[in-house]
Amino acid sequence: MSDKIWDVAIIGGGPAGLTAYLYARRALLEALLIEKGPIGGQVLLTDLIENYPGFPEGIPGFELIQKMQEQVEKYGLNLVQKKAIALKPEGELKEILLEDKEVVKARTVILALGAGMRKLGIPGEKELTGKGxxxxxxxxxxxxxxxxxxxxxxxxxxxxxxxxxxxxxxxxxxxxxxxxxxxxxxxxxxxxxxxxxxxxxxxxxxxxxxxxxxxxxxxxxxxxxxxxxxxxxxxxxFIGHEPETEWLKGVVELDEKGFILVNQNMETSLKGVYACGDCISKPFRQIINACGEGAVAALSAEKYLESSH
Amino acid sequence: MGVKAITDETFEEEVLNSSIPVLVDFWAPWCGPCRAIAPIIEELAEELEGKVKVCKCNVDENPITPGKFGIRAIPTLIIFKNGEAVESIVGAVSKATILNALNKVLEG
Missing domain, CATH: 3.50.50.60 (FAD/NAD(P)-binding domain)
Known part of the structure; x- marks a missing residue:
């Protein structure tokens, strides 16, 4: 990619990342969304979501994500469909290394990585995945x-x-x-x-x-x-989730299970880097709080950018 | 050419008898991840035109073909070469993962 410097790079395109993107764009920030797989994350696995306010009959996970995506597309969606494999501070900037060695430069980063399904780790599980x-x-x-x-x-x-x-x-x-x-x-x-x-x-x-x-x-x-x-x-x-934060060890502080530690403004231990959604250390993992945290992360990033100018 | 929809009836003709490798996306309308990766599959069809044929098979309407390949999860992507299934990927994965698998088959 070019030498473009983004105001904010958001890694992860589930509800937290999409909400962060929406808020970032409405703050007129130059935002980039980095997502390794399809947009939506784990919500795509849910047949019917009955606890997201505003949908009295419930809404299929795919449709909720489609609506969120439509909403961010109104503000222009800059999307890179690659996996991020490293993050490092570079002076005032942050550099994100992608799987194909491409480097993304940004003033702030929002980690909305989500979480993977936890495995049992017993014989037969891996071998028979997709076969029952x-x-x-x-x-x-x-x-x-x-x-x-x-x-x-x-x-x-x-x-x-x-x-x-x-x-x-x-x-x-x-x-x-x-x-x-x-x-x-x-x-x-x-x-x-x-x-x-x-x-x-x-x-x-x-x-x-x-x-x-x-x-x-x-x-x-x-x-x-x-x-x-x-x-x-x-x-x-369905025995819970595990974070995919191995690549962030030593970069931002994690809890003992590998979830990212943040304060109430969604700031991580690294200045200018925020985290939200299922990847952070917290007791409850719901779509509604992922979205709330995404909004807070973007607003915090906006404030940080204003103060550093 | 885009993504070609195949059925139990056309599977042999379109996939097994193809002169170039074929990527088959087994999907169903009820499956969120399948719908979410559909745009990636479309992109691959365009980018690899002439090198790989890209097909999709609705497992709801065509139960025989997925049954033959023991498919019990979707999305499942199977790459066929010379009438044989040579690679299979279960779940919604990144474009890079699918591309890697295709390149392996193309080079092999």
């Missing part, structure tokens, strides 16, 4: 019509996706390692009332078995120490 092991019920649920599937997890996503899968599967085992769910009460109530869902408490998976596709899972009851085998055709894993 899935992290997206919306995408892959319809392949399991009238079959038996297992859902792993106890948070909002796990319960919501278990409910979604009952539209296709004839039975859904909901396997949770503890004896209570973390999910919001309304989802717990719906799960308990659904005749297709069988909850298996205090249980973890030891292995996912199958040759060309998933045939079953080896379970381990943490209370009784008993091992078991459940015949299932699909395993849907």
């Amino acid at each position: 092991v899935s992290y997206c019920a919306t995408c892959d649920g319809p392949f399991f019509k009238n079959q038996i599937v297992a859902v792993i997890g106890g948070g909002n996503t796990a319960l919501q996706e278990a409910l979604y899968l009952t539209k296709f599967a004839k039975k859904v085992y909901l396997i949770h390692r503890r004896d209570a769910f973390r999910a919001t009460p309304i989802l717990q109530q719906r799960v308990k009332e659904n005749p297709k869902i069988e909850i298996i408490w205090n249980t973890v998976l030891k292995e996912i078995k199958g040759k060309d596709s998933v045939e079953g899972v080896v379970t381990y009851n943490r209370q009784t120490g008993e091992e078991g085998f459940l015949e299932v055709a699909g395993v849907f894993i």
